[in-house]
Amino acid sequence: MCKANPRNVFESTLLDIGTINNQVLAVSCDSAKGAGMASFIKSFPDRYVEVGISEQNAVGICAGLAELGFIPVIAVITPFLTMRAYEQVRNDIGYANTNVKLVGSGGGLAYSTLGSSHEAIEDISVMKTIPNMTILCPGDGYEVEKALRLAIEHDGPVYIRMPRHALEDIKEPESRNIVIGESETIVNGNEVLIIATGTMVKEAKDAATKLNDIGISTRVENFMTVKPIDKIKLVELCRQFKAIFTVEEHSKVAGLGSSIAELLVSEKDRTPLHILGIEEGSKLVGPYREVLNEYGLTGDKIAEMILKTSANRMNNPS
């Protein structure tokens, strides 16, 4: 399986999109190089809008540019875009329904060495409450490219939660055709269902491999689109398994898991749901994989948690 650097994939895709669509603009808050927009800017200097370190202003500028038919792609380290400029995103992008593509560089624990100011474990929470906002969380090279292309094709606001560290392909790219709003089956199984998004899809797949090896038939469903969520698939699946686990590199508060819980809570005879993620407030700092492991968000730890939860349920079935 190929291992891709998300930023390089983003950079080459944006460059390619730029050659096809001359309405696309790269908007930077001193973030162009770090976010993977350098090649686009070199090829299309007239379509580069540098705003400087002023995210609130940059989001408003994007809304103004979009009003004229441009498709601004703004890429900034995630908390500064989604939280510092939240009200501009809410009012001038979401409610105004402007055709702006917001790219959060480094979702989740991507900047795990830089502490809570740079980590983004609340970005899905805040973005999903914004009207008209589509949320895409790519988890490998194929999905990074696809998310950006889908975002440009989509007429309306899109938030892309970019991963930062090198990612193995979740599946053979040739076998995939992901679209906005539809989940994708990664592994088939019929006892345990793991629903994951972004970087956690590969971890969920690893967990499923371990569980399947020991005889627990596990299915993995990829929700690259967190909003609009694939309700049809969820309702279809919610009674077919002994347990459902959601996994996200995000706070357990108001993320993917809670969206699913909100949707399924009124379904009769549904399967118990367990949300795996980060407790409120990120407290750990350190190398990415080590921090993920501490939070229980690696394949091994996810499999362990599922086994432990299943064992508890068998001992306490009520």
Added chain:
Amino acid sequence: MKLTPEKIDYIEHKAYNIRKHIIEACINYGDGHAGPSLSCTDILAVLFIDIMNLNINNPKDENRDYFILSAGHKCLALYGALVERGFEQATIMQTYNQLNALIPGHPDRNKLRGIDFSTGSLGHGLSLACGLAKGLKLKGKHNKVYILMGDGEQGEGSVWEAAGYASHNCLDNIVAVIDKNGLQINGKTNEVLKTDSLQERYEAFGWEVKTIHGHYIEGIHDALLSVPFKEKKPSLIIANTIKSKGLSFAENNVNYHHWDPKPEEVIQARKDLEIIGKRWENV
């Protein structure tokens, strides 16, 4: 072109009509942001009646000038100006704040045609103006982007992010007006957070600034006609105004930011309108 006396009278009449729309809408609904709407009325009258290139048959006309009411709570003046320019019938003013109204307490572009951007939270407008102005430059177009802000609004940090961007990018197609009525909810603006050095601040940020009397139609017109004040620089007009202008009992009174008309005030407000309106009775 300099205004003829007839044209000045025409715009003054329109400004009077806008004031009447504002006051009657507040009376009809029972409250509203009368004070800040009345202070910017003459500025909007000049902009909407004479200065801006607008197309009432196609509000989204690509060749139009853009207008952003950054201080969105002054929207009654904007609604009145849109009526007087012919975008809407005057009867719309009676729907202010009603259920499903097209004209709520802050302007919403998803509801009313002729609104370029929804506003309400202060400090967003100048960034939106910068985006429009930058985009027009990228397209090689010559439309102008007009924006009206409040003086209290200058406390928002995002205003200054945008002010720096506009001059750095030589956005001389931006024409900003600050409706400097000197009052905000909690008191005199200079006592809440000083704004008496606005001209110097904007000049330091690279803008070209003129200060005018904000209720003198000819002066407003002359200033708006002479933009950009300097090539490659954004223009700012600081308009010294009177909050609640036209309501005799409320002028320059901090308590009328949001007017909740008492019965005796309704009588006086209509008397005030009648006195000024006599001038055009036979027109």
